[in-house]
Amino acid sequence: MRVAAFVSGGLIPQHLRGTTSGIRFHIVDWYPTFCHLAGVDPSDDSPTPPLPIDPAEPTRDIYGSAAFPSIDGVNIWDALTNPARHSETSIHHTIVLSREVLIRGKYKIMTAQRGNTYQIGDYWENMWQGPDGAWFAPEGWKQTCGFPVYGWLGEITGAMTPCVFDIEADKNETTDLGESNPRLLTELWTELNNSWLGYFHSRSPDELLGPCNTECAQNYWHRYDGDDTATQGPICGVEGCVGP
Numbered sequence: 001m002r003v004a005a006f007v008s009g010g011l012i013p014q015h016l017r018g019t020t021s022g023i024r025f026h027i028v029d030w031y032p033t034f035c036h037l038a039g040v041d042p043s044d045d046s047p048t049p050p051l052p053i054d055p056a057e058p059t060r061d062i063y064g065s066a067a068f069p070s071i072d073g074v075n076i077w078d079a080l081t082n083p084a085r086h087s088e089t090s091i092h093h094t095i096v097l098s099r100e101v102l103i104r105g106k107y108k109i110m111t112a113q114r115g116n117t118y119q120i121g122d123y124w125e126n127m128w129q130g131p132d133g134a135w136f137a138p139e140g141w142k143q144t145c146g147f148p149v150y151g152w153l154g155e156i157t158g159a160m161t162p163c164v165f166d167i168e169a170d171k172n173e174t175t176d177l178g179e180s181n182p183r184l185l186t187e188l189w190t191e192l193n194n195s196w197l198g199y200f201h202s203r204s205p206d207e208l209l210g211p212c213n214t215e216c217a218q219n220y221w222h223r224y225d226g227d228d229t230a231t232q233g234p235i236c237g238v239e240g241c242v243g244p
Contacts, residue, residue, distance in 0.1 A: 005025075007080055011037075011081075012080075012081070013081055016080075016081065016083070021079075021080065021083055022088055023076075023079050023083060023086050023087075023088055023090070023091055024088055024089055024091060024092050024095065024103075025076055025079070025091060025092070026073065026092060026095055028071070028072055028073035029073045029074050029075070029076045029091070030073070031071065031073050032071060032073045032074060032075045033073075033075050033076050033077050033080075035075075036075045036077055037077065042071060042073070042075075043070065043071065044070060044071055045070045046063075046066075046067045046068045046069070046070065048066040048067045049067060050062040050063045050064075050067040050068075050069065050198070051063075051064075051067075053194060053197035053198050054197070055190075055193070055194055055197065058193075058197060060197075061201070062197070062198060063200055063201075065203070065205055065206055068200060069198065069200045074091050074092070076091055079091055089105055089106075093105055094191070096192065096195045096196075099192075099196055100112040101192075102188060102191060102192040102195065103167070104188060104191065106166055106167060106168040106169075107164060107165070107166060107167070107177075107184065107188060108164070108165045108167045108173070109162055109163070109164050109178075109185070109188035109189060109192055110145075110162065110163045110165070110173075111162045111163075111189065111192070128172045128173075128174065137174075145161040145162060145163035145176045145178060161178070162178055162185060162188075162189055163176045163178060164176060164177040164178040164181065164184060164185050164188060165177065209236040209237055210236050210237030210238075211236065211237070211241060211242045211243055212235050212236035212237075213235065213238070213241040213242065213243060214235045216238065216240070216241035217233065217234065217235035217236075217238040217241050218235070220233070220238050220239070220240065220241060221233040221238075
């Protein structure tokens with residue numbers, strides 16, 4: 001969740017230099033913030049609105065070839081320069097970090113975790129690492145949720161059970177609340193799943209693609225690596241490939 005970032009320059013108030021912020025930001029917030037500082041409008045709304053999401057049709061493309069989503073970042077300049085006016089969650093009460101993780105207020109749902117992948121230096125990733133670098137686990141603790149992955153090749157064992165953590169009271173995320181609070185688990189899991197129904201898959205307008213011929217395109221790219229099974233490039237607008 002936390003990554004290193006810093007802000008520097010003459011616009012930073014003197015009394016804030018050398019301080020840290022505990023306000024919840026996201027990388028998408030930098031664009032509207034930079035636009036604000038430059039005095040330009042960051043909005044980019046689609047002339048054709050997308051369709052509403054429908055949980056009953058999870059595979060429906062709500063954008064088609066004519067729509068696209070608006071930006072979802074927030075101008076955080078006031079939160080950076082006047083942090084006393086803001087709480088930790090005043091910018092983003094809810095953040096979707098990935099298909100597997102959502103944070104809403106003080107709660108975090110995690111529907112999958114890496115487990116022991118035996119990567120160099122990370123033999124026990126289903127434990128916790130202290131400031132001194134040592135790995136630890138609470139006494140009597142055992143992994144009861146998530147989707148453990150074992151082995152170098154990612155052999156999956158066990159059944160997936162989402163975890164819910166109170167990241168204010170339990171910063172190390174050692175206590176799963178999902179079993180004791182199934183209603184909260186269901187709310188967060190539903191919100192996470194629904195959020196991805198509005199995911200925008202990048203695409204180009206049909207008129208810019210050129211002719212699409214899957215078989216011809218695959219044969220074209222296979223010539224470069226000798227692999228007859230994998231597609232190594234686009235299937236539209238490929239040199240020498242015309243028509244479907």
